[in-house]
Amino acid sequence: MVQIITPPFTRETALKKIQLAEDGWNSKNPEKVSMSYSKDSEWRNRNIFLKGRTAIQNFLRDKWDRELHYKLKKELWGFTDNRIAVRFEYEWLNAKTGQWYRSYGNENWEFNDSGLMTHRYASINDLAIDPKDLRIATLPTEDNMT
Secondary structure, three states: OOOOOOOOOOHHHHHHHHHHHHHHHHHOOHHHHHOOEEEEEEEEEOOEEEEOHHHHHHHHHHHHHHEEEEEEEEEEEEEOOOEEEEEEEEEEEEOOOOOEEEEEEEEEEEEOOOOOEEEEEEEEEEEEEOHHHOOOOOOOEOOEOO
């Protein structure tokens, strides 16, 4: 059963919402992730502007084709009635170059009364790292190639 958390948020429900988002993104399943967003959800991800679930799905599919071994960690920064702010970091391997990165960022989320995200604004910076410096992701093995 899908857990629906609706505004107004408390610290407890904001933390749960963030954990659900982290788990969803770590699934690397664009269709599953997109169901947390309203049909007309608006995004800014870095310098890319998107609107709607189909655009979100396409964006995430392309993202995870480029960013291999993606692993994300989010934490609560703040919240109000229907908004949540998070800081995050994730690690990934560039599919073209073989370079590992740790990406740092902040997101501002806004939700409708049904608990679906209507707006997502993400600012993200990338840092090239050595595989020995991984903190979140794990090096690929034969058992974990994605």
